[in-house]
Amino acid sequence: MNRIFSGVQPTGNLHLGNYLGAIRNWVRLQRDYECLYCVVDMHAITVWQDPAALRASTREVTAGLVAAGLDPAKNILFNQSQVSGHAELAWIFNCVARLGWLNRMTQFKEKAGKQRENASAGLYVYPNLMAADILLYKATHVPVGEDQKQHLELARDIAQKFNGDFGVEFFPLIEPLILGAATRVMSLRDGTKKMSKSDASDYSRINLTDDADAIALKIRKAKTDSGVLPETPAGLEARPEADNLLGIYGALADKSLEDACREFAGASFSVFKEKLVERAVAELQPIQTEMKRLLADPASIDSILRSGAERARAIAEPILKEVQAIVGFLRP
Numbered sequence: 001m002n003r004i005f006s007g008v009q010p011t012g013n014l015h016l017g018n019y020l021g022a023i024r025n026w027v028r029l030q031r032d033y034e035c036l037y038c039v040v041d042m043h044a045i046t047v048w049q050d051p052a053a054l055r056a057s058t059r060e061v062t063a064g065l066v067a068a069g070l071d072p073a074k075n076i077l078f079n080q081s082q083v084s085g086h087a088e089l090a091w092i093f094n095c096v097a098r099l100g101w102l103n104r105m106t107q108f109k110e111k112a113g114k115q116r117e118n119a120s121a122g123l124y125v126y127p128n129l130m131a132a133d134i135l136l137y138k139a140t141h142v143p144v145g146e147d148q149k150q151h152l153e154l155a156r157d158i159a160q161k162f163n164g165d166f167g168v169e170f171f172p173l174i175e176p177l178i179l180g181a182a183t184r185v186m187s188l189r190d191g192t193k194k195m196s197k198s199d200a201s202d203y204s205r206i207n208l209t210d211d212a213d214a215i216a217l218k219i220r221k222a223k224t225d226s227g228v229l230p231e232t233p234a235g236l237e238a239r240p241e242a243d244n245l246l247g248i249y250g251a252l253a254d255k256s257l258e259d260a261c262r263e264f265a266g267a268s269f270s271v272f273k274e275k276l277v278e279r280a281v282a283e284l285q286p287i288q289t290e291m292k293r294l295l296a297d298p299a300s301i302d303s304i305l306r307s308g309a310e311r312a313r314a315i316a317e318p319i320l321k322e323v324q325a326i327v328g329f330l331r332p
């Protein structure tokens with residue numbers, strides 16, 4: 001049986017990158033698989049979070065997922081810190097993963113930057129917690145954006161080393177699912193930088209909370225080059241902004257990059273951008289409206305998370321017990 005697990009950090013607004021790289025695929029997968037979707041508040045605190053803002057953001061991200069179409073009755077939707085097994089398995093994985101493996105993680109290098117000595121120990125072992133998130137449920141498939149690929153490879157290595165060290169075939173090997181035409185959405189201000197929650201400029205990203213006017217303004221202001229749109233994707237590597245905007249259009253219109261190019265071959269950016277605004281507003285505005293409606297009733301969001309956590313615990317507990325027995329923890 002295939003079980004899907006994925007997670008998102010509650011560290012600010014969900015943006016178009018989260019949506020096209022991950023959330024929209026989560027919504028599609030819920031039709032055919034048993035899915036767990038987790039708001040990873042324990043990952044969030046690997047960098048400083050104001051407690052009140054963390055609570056608010058956990059609710060907001062949950063509302064965003066439901067508004068985007070995740071059915072909380074069908075899927076297990078919960079926040080990580082409510083299921084203590086994540087922390088317990090992460091500790092065991094801290095003892096399985098090797099320092100050399102963690103030293104290769106590009107995300108740690110990017111996030112810690114020049115302040116490496118001052119980064120939290122949690123930020124360093126972040127990928128071990130991620131492996132625990134997935135393997136606590138023996139999930140097999142993980143839908144993510146391109147930027148999480150390296151972390152998932154590490155999770156595979158952890159599963160393999162655990163199985164090898166203890167001579168068991170216990171953990172499955174995880175398969176990443178990196179789907180769609182926009183697996184790495186770039187900043188609207190700089191096509192060589194990833195669209196991210198932490199970019200200082202709000203014009204760099206489209207947030208799921210942006211209204212139609214804000215979406216239109218950000219797309220119209222998005223950086224471009226001085227050419228017209230190409231007939232084919234050949235040569236787009238040298239035109240990162242055109243590449244990014246066409247990829248976003250393709251993803252929103254459910255078309256390949258090739259088809260998006262064919263549709264706009266020879267057009268100016270201003271003509272293309274108006275079509276992109278139309279698509280983006282049509283897709284995102286209903287989500288934004290629904291999110292607002294859901295956030296007006298925080299108690300019902302909390303109840304979704306509470307019942308999701310209960311269901312998650314029911315799957316996790318027997319698996320964690322087996323892991324503890326394999327490791328040799330005496331639990332008389």
Ligand code: TYM
Binds near residue numbers: 009183
């Ligand atoms: P996070 O919160 O940064 O992002 C959530 C999801 O959105 C995708 N994503 C993007 N996709 C395309 N273009 C972008 N610019 C972009 N920015 C973000 C991410 O790839 C991700 O799928 N470490 C994870 C959260 C996590 C997790 C897990 C994921 C914790 N445990 C277990 C999978 C399985 C993260 O920080 O995602």
